[in-house]
Amino acid sequence: MKLLFKNAQIIDVKSPYNGQELDILVNDEQIEAIGNLSTEQAEGVIDLKGCWLTTGFAELHSDLGEPGNEESEDLLSGSAAAASGGFTAVGVVSNGHPHYESKTGVEFILNKSESLPIHLVPVGTLSKGRKGEELSEMFEMNQLGTHLFGDYKQGVSNANLLKLGLLYTKPFGRLMVHPENHELSANGKMHEGATSTYIGLKGIPVVSESTQIQRDLSILEYTEGAMHIASVSTVEGVECIRDAKSKGLNVTASVNIHHLIFTDEDLENYNTALKVSPPIRTDVERSVLWEAVVDGTIDCIAVDHLPKDIEQKQCEFDNAEFGMAGLEGAVSALLDRYEVSKELLQEKLSTVPRSLLNLPELTIQEGATAEFTIITSGSEQITAMGSKAFNNPFKGLDVNNFVKGVYVKGSYLSLHA
Template identity: 35%
Template sequence: MNLLIKNAKIIDDTSSHHLLTKDILIENGVLSKIEDSIENTSNYETLKLENLHVSQGWFDSSVCLGEPGFEDRETLENGLNTAGKSGFTSIAMNPNSKPVFNDNAQIFSVKSKTQHHAVNLKPIGALTVNSDGVDLAELYDMQQAGTIAFYDYKKPISNPNLLKIALQYTKHLEGFVYSHPLEQKISGNGVMNEEKLSTMLGLAGSPNLAEAMQVARDLFLLEYTKGKLHIPTISTRESIDLIREAKIKGLQVTCSVAIHNLFFTDEMLHDFDTKYKVNPPLRTQQDIDALLEGLSNGTIDYITSDHNPLTIEDKNVEFEHASYGTIGLESAFGALNTLFSTEIAIKLLTRGKKHYQIESFSIEVGEKANLTLFNPDEDYLFDKSCVFSKSKNSIFLDHDLTGRAYGIISNNQIILGK
């Protein structure tokens, strides 16, 4: 691909051009010139966009795509196009398909179908067979096929001995174990955060304790095994305290937070709107404040959209019976850029790559073109016209956001959303 990008402000603190507005020439997928002004002597395609900014390509560590088995929710092709239009050059795909990804043939299949796409798909394999929580899946074979981690999506590992064995087994594999932070016997039938509001609304609550107990148990097992553990989408101040202590001890633990858990509190549930039903549930402002502090001091390693497409039938029912989840790729940048400065938002969208051994490319001459294109200053109402996903279950619908992705340049291809 040959392309001349005009008047782009570069946001990349690893680059000598950081915060400078430059023309960027891409030849055969490589950055060949970065200068104040570049003449288009070769008559290449020219890209000019309003208030154009560029950064290294973004990464999301928790994305569901549906296919195979749930193509009514989302397909691989449209899901990857959605990621690209939303600014992501790499995503990690959860194994909650049908069948669940729990052997090397399934991993080979999804990688083969997506290998030529602009968005780099990294499959996560199931930790246990069919994600049933009973027997370990073919972890080594899946890792050889290209799996980057092992996770029974949103399913807690109730058997502590199973997690112990998994941590021991994966110590010398490149992939690592995810453990969903929820003690189900404490959470029970809880469908929202357990606080005064849950009592007022008459909804069963899931307390902070249900998350913290599971995190504490998992960290004890991690300390015993000396393995590698990722705790996805934490939501409570207690979890942050536990993980901070574990990191001080030198344990190999990482954690993430879903963007919507930084943006909304449980107060959004007054009208029983099922778009706000997520797992973990929306918590209190005190929890959000602790999460934001955890991001700033490095206790929380990275963010995720926790993108989970669901059909109208999954959501348009009574609150207690609605499915958990929201799409989040399209709103990820706008939400983060509303909460943080643009530079911090970009760091949060890129710093998870190193944990998954995804190569980063600085915006310098000679580097591979792996770029996200965006406008950080556009204010808009996030509505269905902003949604590229096949499913429309966005928690951010009808909320004001600031900043919108234009698309990506990756794998010698360009994807634009507007």
């Protein structure tokens, strides 16, 4: 079907049309023409006056429930939530049973993805069963296109396993590590500081992250492998990564949107939706993390969607599960909080995460793949939820910027007229 997007402000640093307000004619999954075009060429017309259109956003690491946690989310509901939130592709982590530790798990996600509205990319585990004892079948998974491997939410305690994993994946992939020393964070519920003392919750110290990052980077330097540090949340962590990059280490890093939006003071009312790992920290960390995004120390921004059902979250804070759902609403909250160039957002939410997931590069030019995220401004409330998750703190949020729709796999998906 030929669809014409009228009056779209194009945001793509690699396109000759960057910054211009033009019409884009798409024919199924391909861009056919860009310019001042007649509506007679199209079977459908969407007026994007006041909107900006960029290459499709990609979420680097999120849990979409299957297999094993379908009561909180499944691939269909998670895909719907992702599309609603502006994402045309999602890196799906292994957080249930059985794990994505061999080609069987990868094939499961890839086969399911074919019938879903967006692209799903399996993130394989580093170790079998996420136990941190024996390497998973990473080469076998790579043969099916998987490029990124990691034990989701599990800091690698076995230093030799990390060393072997980095050496093994040097020819074909990158390890994604979670920055947490579990011995130092044991029984912690939130960031260790004045707020945790005030409300009487056991804290998770900064040192539980900084020491893990320091050790992981030392092993990376020794092996000369490739590493991605996910969910960075501390000043010390940022400094370690900045230093590693200055040495020429092959390291990338990401920050979660909730670490850029909330602070530990938001937990004073024991909101279990904000109980996450790593924990939400202070305004000092939040400011430094954003500075690191802008200066390039942090390569990309993630949602880290981790859905939970009502039984796992509507309980005492100590007993609540860690994790926050956020595919719907997180991008709007980010756009409302920070004044940032649209080109930087394209880099952090599309270009870099797509590269890390080994997805084809997108550009907005004639003959290229048509895959877009469309953003607009105006008063809106985050209400319609495709996700099953109970723990989305953005639900009901009044915003001034929101996702109008996405175009992916030859279809325009939108909750808005």
